[in-house]
Amino acid sequence: MNEKNKKLLDEALEDEKSVNKKIESIKAKIKEFLEFNPRALRHGSAAVVLTCLFVAAMIVINMIAGRLVEKFPSLSTDLTSDKFFEVSDEIIDYVKSVDSDIEIIVMSKEDDFASYDSDGYFKQANMVFHQIANSNDRITLRYVDMAANPTFINNYGDDKERIQSSCVIVQNGSEYRIITADDLFNAYFDTSTYMTVISSSKAEQAIASAIMNVTIKDKPKVAFLTGYNEDKDDCKSFETFLTDNGFDVSEVEILTEEISDDTKLAVIYAPYYDYDENTIAKVSKWLEAGDKSLIYTPYYASADTPIINSLLEQYGMKVGTGIVYENDTTRLVSTDSYFITTTTYYNTDYTDNLKSTAQPVISALAKPIQITDENKASALLKCSEQSGIYPLEAADDNNWTPEASIVGDVTVCAVGEKAGKDEKTSKVLLVGSSIAISENSFKMSAYNNSDYYLNAVNIITDRDSTGITIAPKSVDMQQLGITASQVTRLGVIFIGVIPVALLVVGFVIWFRRRNK
Numbered sequence: 001m002n003e004k005n006k007k008l009l010d011e012a013l014e015d016e017k018s019v020n021k022k023i024e025s026i027k028a029k030i031k032e033f034l035e036f037n038p039r040a041l042r043h044g045s046a047a048v049v050l051t052c053l054f055v056a057a058m059i060v061i062n063m064i065a066g067r068l069v070e071k072f073p074s075l076s077t078d079l080t081s082d083k084f085f086e087v088s089d090e091i092i093d094y095v096k097s098v099d100s101d102i103e104i105i106v107m108s109k110e111d112d113f114a115s116y117d118s119d120g121y122f123k124q125a126n127m128v129f130h131q132i133a134n135s136n137d138r139i140t141l142r143y144v145d146m147a148a149n150p151t152f153i154n155n156y157g158d159d160k161e162r163i164q165s166s167c168v169i170v171q172n173g174s175e176y177r178i179i180t181a182d183d184l185f186n187a188y189f190d191t192s193t194y195m196t197v198i199s200s201s202k203a204e205q206a207i208a209s210a211i212m213n214v215t216i217k218d219k220p221k222v223a224f225l226t227g228y229n230e231d232k233d234d235c236k237s238f239e240t241f242l243t244d245n246g247f248d249v250s251e252v253e254i255l256t257e258e259i260s261d262d263t264k265l266a267v268i269y270a271p272y273y274d275y276d277e278n279t280i281a282k283v284s285k286w287l288e289a290g291d292k293s294l295i296y297t298p299y300y301a302s303a304d305t306p307i308i309n310s311l312l313e314q315y316g317m318k319v320g321t322g323i324v325y326e327n328d329t330t331r332l333v334s335t336d337s338y339f340i341t342t343t344t345y346y347n348t349d350y351t352d353n354l355k356s357t358a359q360p361v362i363s364a365l366a367k368p369i370q371i372t373d374e375n376k377a378s379a380l381l382k383c384s385e386q387s388g389i390y391p392l393e394a395a396d397d398n399n400w401t402p403e404a405s406i407v408g409d410v411t412v413c414a415v416g417e418k419a420g421k422d423e424k425t426s427k428v429l430l431v432g433s434s435i436a437i438s439e440n441s442f443k444m445s446a447y448n449n450s451d452y453y454l455n456a457v458n459i460i461t462d463r464d465s466t467g468i469t470i471a472p473k474s475v476d477m478q479q480l481g482i483t484a485s486q487v488t489r490l491g492v493i494f495i496g497v498i499p500v501a502l503l504v505v506g507f508v509i510w511f512r513r514r515n516k
Contacts, residue, residue: 087131090355091208094468095135100215102139104129104207105169107153110143116166117198125184125203129168132207139211170210177210209244209470219248220264220461225283227255228271231299235269237439244470245454254279259286264461266292268308270299270434275307284311290424293460297431300365315416315428316376320368320389324410324432327386327402333362338402339390340364342447343381343412350380350415353455353465359448361413362441366433369411377416380456382409412436415460427460442471 106113106129116122133141144152146165153160156169159178163169168179181187186200213219222242224235243249252259252266254275259266259282266283268275275283286292296312298305298319309318326332326341333340342360345351361381368389371377387410394400412432420426431437431453442450450471458465 087128087135087204090468091204092131092135094208095132095139095211098136098138098211098215100138100172102136102211102214103169103171104133104139104141105171106141106143107146107163107167107169108143108165109145112145112165113143119198121185121198121201122166124201128201128203128207132204132211168207170207170214172211172214175214177213179206179210205244205470208468212246212468212470213243216246219246220463221260221262222247222249222265222267223252223259223263224249224267224269225254225259226251227253227279228273228275230268230272231270231434234434234438237442238267238269238437241437241439241442241450241454241471242457247457254282258282261289264291264293265457266294268294268296270297270302271305271308272299272302274303274305277307280307280311284314287418287426287428288420290420290422290426291462292420292426293429294427295429295431295457295460297434297437298367299434300367312416312428312430313372315418316373317369317371317414317416317428317430319430319432320370322368322389322391322405324363324366324368324383324412325388325390325402325405326383327388327406328384331384331387337364339366341383341387343383346379346382346411347415350452350456350459353458354448354451357448359446361449361452362436362444362447363412363433364435364441366412366436368407369414369430369432371411371414373416376418377414379411379414381413382411385409415456429456429460 106126108116110126114123114126129141133139146152146163153163156163156176156178162178162180164180166181168184170177170179183206184201184203185198186202187196187198189195190197224230224239239249239251247265263286266286268283283294287294296308298308300323304321305319312318323339324341325338327338329335331341332338333342341363343363345357345361351357363381363383369379371379385408386406387408388402388404388406389410390405391400394405413436414430416428416430417425418428435441436449437453441447451469454469454471455465457463
């Protein structure tokens, strides 16, 4: 072997020895790790295995839960902030008390119905149907595919023309109510897309109202008196409110028609013009029969109504001039208006049956009410000691200030009684604000208007309470139920006090750590 080859061999052997040393060093380190950290290795491996098993179990459980919820929607839990998919306890309690055999018939396949819109409103309505049906064994839910069963709607006579695949029928024997998509949802026309857009759901109210209407046997008859340019939109909303709550509502053209003897309640809703002598005589004669009731609410912008007042004064009260305003800022619903205010409950006879009196009743653009005979009439709702009456002529007076017309304790709702034939008593409920009994006020869940006025109607018509109030509900109109002054105080606290306090605490902590 020549010198050159020998040298290369020696270098190779040296390299091999070096590599072997490195391998031995690595082995020694591994051995050392295993000798001194066996638990770490075992625990690490176990943690990886447990994590994989946990993830796999969650996937399996989620798949099973999904299938169960699809098959049994009542098993789902509503985690939305406003409980969008959950029926209220009040309605569930009412449904549980129903002792008739009720069918909820959805005129579509379930999957089709639940997917009619992309925003989930029909899905929410479908969940409502399941929850209500599951609350009472006597309530059944079924789906009828109109395409596969085209003759099914023949069971509903002339009403079959109203039935579409988006409709729901609530039926009790021969009694039924057809619920359309307009009944299930609040919607508006979007002028930018030229499409009707659903804005909120009223599915639970629609179903509960239908169940109430097909189960109540004796519905008090209510006549809305028309013919004097009444406020049609708000009047219709009050008609709907009473219909939804189990009253048999119709309209009477009081100039040419008579109020039937079997009518329990008549409503004069915000007429622009005063009644004439002949018309008021019809109403007075009907009331004189006894065991009758009248609701009158004036239109805020109308002139004086002396002829209607002549009837009201027989019941110990009358409507004054001007508009009620509130100078106590803690009573204002909004600082933008003195004329929208909360009121004080004044007569416990009309609050005893309420679920709660913690929420106030609001009044807006109300006419003042004067009690002329305390033996016949009493106040039900009043404004504060700083309330006043805004004179209509003040609109042209630039020097008028709220302090100028304070009266104090202005009444905005009252009731009067008078004995008729055979000592049968008739009642008149006088509501100073027509807006207070309109849909917009009933929608505001933070205020008690819907419960209070339904309770008042039940009292004056001698009807036992059904236990629930079917009021319009809008997801878009969630109210905090606080006054303008409370908004200001909360703003100061959250925008000023809390941030400053956090800065002070942060500075103190920083300063102490810096000087350690």
